[in-house]
Amino acid sequence: MTALRPVAVNLLGLVEHPALGDSPYRVDRDGRPYVPAGDGGIVLGLQLGDSVFGLAADHAAPGACLVHPDPASRHALASYACIGNQARVRTGQAAGARGVVVGQRGEQGRVVVGLAQADLARLRPGDEVAVGAYGQGLRPPGLPPDVTIMNLDPGVLDLLPVGLPSLPPPPGGGGAAVTVGVRITVPSRLAGNGIGRPAVGWCLDLQLPPPGPDGAGDLLLGDLVAVTDIDARYNMGYRRGWLTVGVVAHGASPLPGHGPGITPILTGPAGAVQARPDPAGHVGLTAAVLQLQ
Amino acid sequence: MKVTTNAGRLVRQMLAGEVWPALADRHAYRVGPDGQPFLLPGMGGVTLGVHCADPATGYASDHLEPGASVRHRDPGANMALQFLTCVGNPVWVTGGPAAGALGHVIGQHAYVLVDFPEPSAADLAPGDPVTVLATGQGLALPEHPAITVKNCDPDLLARMPGGTRPDGRLEVHVAARVPAEAIGAGAGMVSEYANTDLMGAYQGLGEDLSLGLEGLRIGDIVALADADHRYGRGYRPGYLTIGVISTGQCLLFGHGPGPSTLLSGPSESFWLVDDPDANLASWLHPQPEANPAVPAPREAW
Numbered sequence: 001m002t003a004l005r006p007v008a009v010n011l012l013g014l015v016e017h018p019a020l021g022d023s024p025y026r027v028d029r030d031g032r033p034y035v036p037a038g039d040g041g042i043v044l045g046l047q048l049g050d051s052v053f054g055l056a057a058d059h060a061a062p063g064a065c066l067v068h069p070d071p072a073s074r075h076a077l078a079s080y081a082c083i084g085n086q087a088r089v090r091t092g093q094a095a096g097a098r099g100v101v102v103g104q105r106g107e108q109g110r111v112v113v114g115l116a117q118a119d120l121a122r123l124r125p126g127d128e129v130a131v132g133a134y135g136q137g138l139r140p141p142g143l144p145p146d147v148t149i150m151n152l153d154p155g156v157l158d159l160l161p162v163g164l165p166s167l168p169p170p171p172g173g174g175g176a177a178v179t180v181g182v183r184i185t186v187p188s189r190l191a192g193n194g195i196g197r198p199a200v201g202w203c204l205d206l207q208l209p210p211p212g213p214d215g216a217g218d219l220l221l222g223d224l225v226a227v228t229d230i231d232a233r234y235n236m237g238y239r240r241g242w243l244t245v246g247v248v249a250h251g252a253s254p255l256p257g258h259g260p261g262i263t264p265i266l267t268g269p270a271g272a273v274q275a276r277p278d279p280a281g282h283v284g285l286t287a288a289v290l291q292l293q
Numbered sequence: 294m295k296v297t298t299n300a301g302r303l304v305r306q307m308l309a310g311e312v313w314p315a316l317a318d319r320h321a322y323r324v325g326p327d328g329q330p331f332l333l334p335g336m337g338g339v340t341l342g343v344h345c346a347d348p349a350t351g352y353a354s355d356h357l358e359p360g361a362s363v364r365h366r367d368p369g370a371n372m373a374l375q376f377l378t379c380v381g382n383p384v385w386v387t388g389g390p391a392a393g394a395l396g397h398v399i400g401q402h403a404y405v406l407v408d409f410p411e412p413s414a415a416d417l418a419p420g421d422p423v424t425v426l427a428t429g430q431g432l433a434l435p436e437h438p439a440i441t442v443k444n445c446d447p448d449l450l451a452r453m454p455g456g457t458r459p460d461g462r463l464e465v466h467v468a469a470r471v472p473a474e475a476i477g478a479g480a481g482m483v484s485e486y487a488n489t490d491l492m493g494a495y496q497g498l499g500e501d502l503s504l505g506l507e508g509l510r511i512g513d514i515v516a517l518a519d520a521d522h523r524y525g526r527g528y529r530p531g532y533l534t535i536g537v538i539s540t541g542q543c544l545l546f547g548h549g550p551g552p553s554t555l556l557s558g559p560s561e562s563f564w565l566v567d568d569p570d571a572n573l574a575s576w577l578h579p580q581p582e583a584n585p586a587v588p589a590p591r592e593a594w
Contacts, residue, residue, distance in 0.1 A: 027524045189473035189519065189528060196478025196490055196547025205481060207528040229474065234324040237547030238474055238492040240501045256527025257481025 013066025028254035078109030082135030084156030103249020106202030147268030345512030379429030381449030400539020400553030512573035
């Protein structure tokens with residue numbers, strides 16, 4: 001079957017203002033109340049490559065979250081925007097600034113846009129940001145038929161540690177696997193919020209413990225992470241023998257069932273998507289790769 | 294020995310709700326594990342023919358909610374209804390042809406789920422008012438301070454077998470044990486609202502989807518391994534959560550029969566006894582009697 005070409009759509013997002021209920025408190029996994037700073041909106045001083053555990057924050061994302069006041073438009077924005085898509089600020093003091101989509105977040109839908117810190121500092125909730133949404137439906141040449149790519153701008157695929165099988169396929173079809181460099185591979189039982197939700201327009205929180213005193217087990221924003229036994233072709237759920245790889249789009253959370261979240265980019269049978277963990281040397285999605293600095 | 298509780302210090306409140314319609318949107322279809330589009334009933338309205346002790350799976354249904362699905366029209370009052378109503382609370386129908394029928398709460402699922410005897414359920418329709426005698430939040434076990442009680446009517450706890458063992462553990466009878474891999478949608482939500490969907494119970498679908506949970510029944514008491522539901526629903530090795538299966542068959546991927554939370558604490562605080570009779574039907578059902586003060590319900594259709 002000839003792969004169809006993805007189509008680009010210009011969408012409009014508004015920079016989010018964080019929102020809380022009548023009480024400022026949420027309750028953490030040990031029963032302690034806390035004020036959830038950094039959960040949406042513009043977060044300064046947090047960039048791709050920073051630890052997901054570095055701030056006293058809740059789901060903090062590296063940059064600005066975009067939303068839309070109309071719920072259906074907001075879902076479309078979060079579902080069509082892909083990692084690596086270009087974003088441009090249209091109004092306010094940062095008008096003209098360029099950003100790049102670095103992930104999505106779920107529930108009502110948010111798009112995380114990374115910008116240079118100087119541009120972020122001029123941004124204000126409510127500013128308009130155009131997103132050139134492009135990538136859903138992508139099937140690059142060589143992609144094994146049972147592997148799905150999602151949430152990824154075609155231009156970013158080559159910048160990530162993703163190796164597609166060479167063309168033409170080897171005789172007999174053997175060895176036709178996608179290889180992906182990741183920071184860590186984690187078991188499906190660590191998957192929390194996001195299970196049972198669509199793999200587009202939502203992320204999958206990982207219930208990871210914080211790193212040890214020597215930094216072992218740390219995870220960085222923009223890292224690629226593999227999750228075993230998760231099928232993310234449609235809704236995300238348990239399927240023995242599958243593997244899903246995502247990009248870490250937001251930081252840790254004190255909430256039970258939550259944690260650093262990945263935006264899925266690849267899913268397929270474990271034989272067709274093979275993760276190559278490198279806890280110390282992995283380089284995933286970085287500001288340098290996206291030319292954000 | 295039966296477990297000691299603070300039941301005498303709990304308040305009881307009369308809450309109001311109404312049977313809520315099934316909801317859909319014009320795009321109709323959802324997507325199953327293998328990409329199969331489906332349109333199936335189960336959520337909202339009054340689901341007939343499935344009661345406590347009946348199989349949870351095996352129906353052409355999605356998010357099967359046995360009996361009546363209940364909400365309140367006012368958003369704030371609805372959250373109070375959802376949070377304060379507990380498993381085992383009695384519910385009376387207070388209007389319509391089924392007025393006077395008595396049922397019991399079997400769980401929450403963004404609706405309060407009420408199992409009525411089949412003839413009463415057959416006379417219920419969306420819009421019918423119901424009254425809930427809500428009690429149970431705040432229930433505590435002074436001899437088991439590490440265990441948190443959620444969503445549990447003290448009368449239900451008193452009827453359940455088990456109790457405080459000589460070694461100090463809380464003995465709980467369970468019909469099934471659930472591995473951490475099964476935890477699906479509902480992770481990360483508060484444990485007083487909706488429930489925890491269990492994956493691995495897609496009857497009739499692939500072996501690679503199965504976690505051996507196809508035999509669950511509505512009303513089964515189950516133990517969730519490595520689950521801490523004291524302050525919301527999360528994964529924590531060495532913790533255990535006891536729940537009751539309040540919803541059934543799902544085709545939506547990442548979803549499945551779901552337990553509403555009853556007890557949660559460190560694993561070593563519990564002593565589990567595998568018991569196929571550990572089901573709400575053994576203590577509250579199958580056929581709660583109608584309130585004799587009001588006319589008997591009509592014959593079923």
